Amino acid sequence: MSENLVELTATEAAGKISRGDVSSEEYTKALIAQVGSIEDKVGAFQHFDPEHALAQAKERDAYRANGNALGPLHGVPVGIKDCIDTSDYPTENGSKLFEGRRPYKDAAVVTKLRTAGAVIFGKTVTTEFAFYHPGKTKNPHDLERTPGGSSSGSAASVAAGMLPLAIGTQTNGSIIRPAAYCGVFGMKPSHGLVSRSGVLSHSRTLDHVGPFARSLDDIALILDVMTGYDENDPDTKPYVVPNFLAGVKEKFPLTPRLAYVRTPVWNKADKTTAEAFEELAESLGEIVQRVELHEPIYGHAWDDLRAIMSADMAHHHGKIVGRGGDVASQTLKDFIAEGRKVTATRYLEAISQAKQFTTALGDFFDQFDAILTPATTGVAPMGLGATGDPAFCSLWTLTGLPAISLPLLQGENGLPLGVQLVGPMRRDARLLRTAKWLLSHLSHDQEAELA
Amino acid sequence: MSENLVELTATEAAGKISRGDVSSEEYTKALIAQVGSIEDKVGAFQHFDPEHALAQAKERDAYRANGNALGPLHGVPVGIKDCIDTSDYPTENGSKLFEGRRPYKDAAVVTKLRTAGAVIFGKTVTTEFAFYHPGKTKNPHDLERTPGGSSSGSAASVAAGMLPLAIGTQTNGSIIRPAAYCGVFGMKPSHGLVSRSGVLSHSRTLDHVGPFARSLDDIALILDVMTGYDENDPDTKPYVVPNFLAGVKEKFPLTPRLAYVRTPVWNKADKTTAEAFEELAESLGEIVQRVELHEPIYGHAWDDLRAIMSADMAHHHGKIVGRGGDVASQTLKDFIAEGRKVTATRYLEAISQAKQFTTALGDFFDQFDAILTPATTGVAPMGLGATGDPAFCSLWTLTGLPAISLPLLQGENGLPLGVQLVGPMRRDARLLRTAKWLLSHLSHDQEAELA
Numbered sequence: 001m002s003e004n005l006v007e008l009t010a011t012e013a014a015g016k017i018s019r020g021d022v023s024s025e026e027y028t029k030a031l032i033a034q035v036g037s038i039e040d041k042v043g044a045f046q047h048f049d050p051e052h053a054l055a056q057a058k059e060r061d062a063y064r065a066n067g068n069a070l071g072p073l074h075g076v077p078v079g080i081k082d083c084i085d086t087s088d089y090p091t092e093n094g095s096k097l098f099e100g101r102r103p104y105k106d107a108a109v110v111t112k113l114r115t116a117g118a119v120i121f122g123k124t125v126t127t128e129f130a131f132y133h134p135g136k137t138k139n140p141h142d143l144e145r146t147p148g149g150s151s152s153g154s155a156a157s158v159a160a161g162m163l164p165l166a167i168g169t170q171t172n173g174s175i176i177r178p179a180a181y182c183g184v185f186g187m188k189p190s191h192g193l194v195s196r197s198g199v200l201s202h203s204r205t206l207d208h209v210g211p212f213a214r215s216l217d218d219i220a221l222i223l224d225v226m227t228g229y230d231e232n233d234p235d236t237k238p239y240v241v242p243n244f245l246a247g248v249k250e251k252f253p254l255t256p257r258l259a260y261v262r263t264p265v266w267n268k269a270d271k272t273t274a275e276a277f278e279e280l281a282e283s284l285g286e287i288v289q290r291v292e293l294h295e296p297i298y299g300h301a302w303d304d305l306r307a308i309m310s311a312d313m314a315h316h317h318g319k320i321v322g323r324g325g326d327v328a329s330q331t332l333k334d335f336i337a338e339g340r341k342v343t344a345t346r347y348l349e350a351i352s353q354a355k356q357f358t359t360a361l362g363d364f365f366d367q368f369d370a371i372l373t374p375a376t377t378g379v380a381p382m383g384l385g386a387t388g389d390p391a392f393c394s395l396w397t398l399t400g401l402p403a404i405s406l407p408l409l410q411g412e413n414g415l416p417l418g419v420q421l422v423g424p425m426r427r428d429a430r431l432l433r434t435a436k437w438l439l440s441h442l443s444h445d446q447e448a449e450l451a
Numbered sequence: 452m453s454e455n456l457v458e459l460t461a462t463e464a465a466g467k468i469s470r471g472d473v474s475s476e477e478y479t480k481a482l483i484a485q486v487g488s489i490e491d492k493v494g495a496f497q498h499f500d501p502e503h504a505l506a507q508a509k510e511r512d513a514y515r516a517n518g519n520a521l522g523p524l525h526g527v528p529v530g531i532k533d534c535i536d537t538s539d540y541p542t543e544n545g546s547k548l549f550e551g552r553r554p555y556k557d558a559a560v561v562t563k564l565r566t567a568g569a570v571i572f573g574k575t576v577t578t579e580f581a582f583y584h585p586g587k588t589k590n591p592h593d594l595e596r597t598p599g600g601s602s603s604g605s606a607a608s609v610a611a612g613m614l615p616l617a618i619g620t621q622t623n624g625s626i627i628r629p630a631a632y633c634g635v636f637g638m639k640p641s642h643g644l645v646s647r648s649g650v651l652s653h654s655r656t657l658d659h660v661g662p663f664a665r666s667l668d669d670i671a672l673i674l675d676v677m678t679g680y681d682e683n684d685p686d687t688k689p690y691v692v693p694n695f696l697a698g699v700k701e702k703f704p705l706t707p708r709l710a711y712v713r714t715p716v717w718n719k720a721d722k723t724t725a726e727a728f729e730e731l732a733e734s735l736g737e738i739v740q741r742v743e744l745h746e747p748i749y750g751h752a753w754d755d756l757r758a759i760m761s762a763d764m765a766h767h768h769g770k771i772v773g774r775g776g777d778v779a780s781q782t783l784k785d786f787i788a789e790g791r792k793v794t795a796t797r798y799l800e801a802i803s804q805a806k807q808f809t810t811a812l813g814d815f816f817d818q819f820d821a822i823l824t825p826a827t828t829g830v831a832p833m834g835l836g837a838t839g840d841p842a843f844c845s846l847w848t849l850t851g852l853p854a855i856s857l858p859l860l861q862g863e864n865g866l867p868l869g870v871q872l873v874g875p876m877r878r879d880a881r882l883l884r885t886a887k888w889l890l891s892h893l894s895h896d897q898e899a900e901l902a
Contacts, residue, residue: 237689238688238689238690239689307795311795311796311799312795312799314795314796315795315796315799315800315803318796339795339796340794340796341794342794342795342796343791343792343793343794343795344758344762344763344765344766344790344793344794344795344797344798345762345765345766345769345790345791345793346795347795347798347799348762348763348766348798349766352766
């Protein structure tokens with residue numbers, strides 16, 4: 001029974017709970033059992049209290065039994081990265097500098113999840129300050145490899161079947177990279193689509209919150225809950241947001257056009273990855289056009305992101321890290337020291353450049369539905385001392401464009417390799433539909449091959 | 452006839468034009484005649500073409516004659532500061548570096564004015580780059596004195612009866628100060644209420660656009676037209692904006708409470724000004740409570756504004772000023788050089804501080820309807836080589852709070868002295884009502900004294 005339940009997608013589980021085929025308590029117990037059998041090896045959780053998770057599940061069941069209308073995530077457990085505030089669990093931002101920190105209220109996005117009926121299952125491991133220095137989490141596909149970061153625990157918990165859904169954050173490559181390394185779906189929605197209020201602040205320009213799941217429908221399901229205007233995040237906008245789940249279920253009206261993009265850091269891709277993508281692009285035929293983003297125009301984007309991120313992190317974290325003596329990692333201290341040297345004019349120029357990239361790439365989407373590009377430079381690297389290279393995520397984070405990693409390919413040793421699709425600004429629903437088309441197209445191809 | 456017409460407020464003129472009591476052509480001709488008689492002395496205009504103004508007025512009359520519905524400013528001439536783009540007049544930003552610059556389209560706020568039926572009469576003098584180095588304008592009350600800056604021509608043209616309305620910009624004290632020196636109403640609306648798209652950019656954090664007029668109703672009339680969401684200005688918000696003119700015409704429900712605020716730069720006020728305000732506060736009795744904003748908490752606001760403004764100006768103007776050799780003033784070059792030295796962390800800290808001041812002062816408005824404080828340190832100073840001290844405007848610009856200067860007092864030599872009211876964020880309508888109450892209260896007092 002438990003074995004079956006942990007394999008459910010969130011959409012399936014929500015349907016069963018809503019119909020009464022399974023209770024939130026049974027489902028949550030199955031996930032707790034899965035944690036019991038595998039968490040010792042994976043180390044995805046920073047804070048987890050099975051009693052507290054079960055209590056919420058029982059409360060959800062009682063609520064349903066009383067005949068109340070149910071939210072779209074009613075009774076479904078969700079993992080929350082430990083740099084996102086929760087009123088019931090500690091939030092320690094992956095650093096002893098925040099040891100025992102207990103926020104008095106939920107982050108805006110956690111409130112939205114609770115309102116939709118979700119069970120806040122536990123807090124997933126983040127790297128130190130959601131930056132590079134790794135936490136304890138291992139890659140469920142190979143325990144000697146990094147799960148990626150900084151949303152290490154969110155990606156690993158979903159990959160290991162301990163949760164159907166988790167949320168994380170990205171300031172450079174912190175959702176897309178661990179999703180790709182762990183072989184799950186991960187999405188960085190458009191900048192400003194999900195409120196960052198109550199989330200550890202690195203950079204107003206670069207910070208994003210997004211979900212992890214094992215199906216594309218699940219990404220749409222939770223995105224419907226997470227998005228929306230919040231007056232406490234000045235970059236969210238009171239626009240109407242489309243229904244994402246309804247969108248991915250619609251038939252795609254036309255065959256999409258994809259730009260297979262090689263950025264100026266393409267040479268970082270390892271041989272297997274480069275070959276796998278060449279092959280993928282080839283197999284998609286006329287749908288795909290090859291596009292090179294040239295060094296003279298796009299080459300400085302990586303430095304621009306670094307200037308913004310280091311200065312913003314020095315601003316937000318310089319004092320607490322400075323007071324912390326040897327508690328913070330040298331990596332973090334060095335980056336903050338670098339940020340202190342950035343001038344305001346360099347910082348402002350980098351932000352202007354980011355806007356120009358967003359505009360330039362916006363024109364691009366007049367011709368293409370999405371950009372197709374690797375999520376990472378290769379499969380999850382060996383070793384647990386680092387979390388891998390975010391270089392293939394930087395341009396899409398700097399520009400705020402929505403990006404999703406799809407677990408479609410395999411690299412060396414059969415390890416997962418993520419296909420990244422990038423869409424036009426605030427057209428996240430269109431990006432999800434394009435992703436759905438690609439998934440469906442490739443599975444038909446596979447079926448055809450098998451037949 | 453002309454003499455009478457130029458004395459009309461904009462509200463009166465709009466009413467007469469709308470009813471057909473006077474044509475836009477007649478009214479515009481009267482203003483042109485006034486320009487003919489006084490502009491040589493005052494020098495309020497950078498670009499003015501009477502033929503073009505008259506052609507617009509005739510077009511407005513023809514439009515009315517055809518039975519069309521009329522906008523609230525139909526046929527009413529408005530002056531536009533020469534750092535605000537116009538498609539029909541050059542926009543030279545007060546600098547030879549922009550000589551002959553002809554924008555291909557109107558700034559968003561100019562489009563709004565045209566849509567409301569306004570006649571875009573001419574471009575009013577701005578100081579160099581809307582910063583400190585003065586233009587040619589003189590104070591209509593005393594031609595040997597500065598009109599204030601940077602919106603020198605907008606304030607002077609309205610004070611001299613050449614226009615009923617003009618718009619200007621403020622990044623430190625550039626609306627409130629010239630309004631006070633020239634004895635007219637001037638308003639800096641809440642940050643984000645009026646779009647800055649198409650306006651010379653100094654600083655996203657500090658830039659504001661606002662109106663000048665000879666009556667409070669006129670300020671409300673034009674504000675109704677100027678405000679609103681613009682997707683090209685990321686700080687405007689798609690909120691519903693109240694009808695300001697209807698608001699100022701309502702009876703004030705309760706006697707307002709005012710905080711007579713002395714900031715940490717109070718010692719800059721000259722003796723006459725300090726005495727005039729003590730007397731005003733005294734005469735208002737229990738309505739007013741004296742509040743000191745203390746140095747340890749608020750003292751660094753002036754440095755914070757300077758860090759933000761200098762860095763932002765270095766970012767926006769550093770290149771063009773650098774290329775300009777000796778064309779730019781030393782004042783401007785020095786400020787840009789200062790801005791280049793600001794670090795990103797200092798800049799970001801100053802912006803955080805600004806937000807904290809806004810929050811702190813927001814709590815303040817739970818107890819008071821508005822802050823009552825001098826608009827300037829004294830009357831317009833002698834000489835045309837400088838534009839006076841903006842120190843009494845800085846805190847309200849940094850915080851983005853709405854501020855209005857009311858021509859209620861007289862200082863030395865009978866010259867105008869502005870009373871500044873500052874209101875809660877985005878409660879501009881409430882601020883206008885409080886201002887209306889104060890005007891009405893003081894005029895009743897005067898009547899009582901005369902009786």
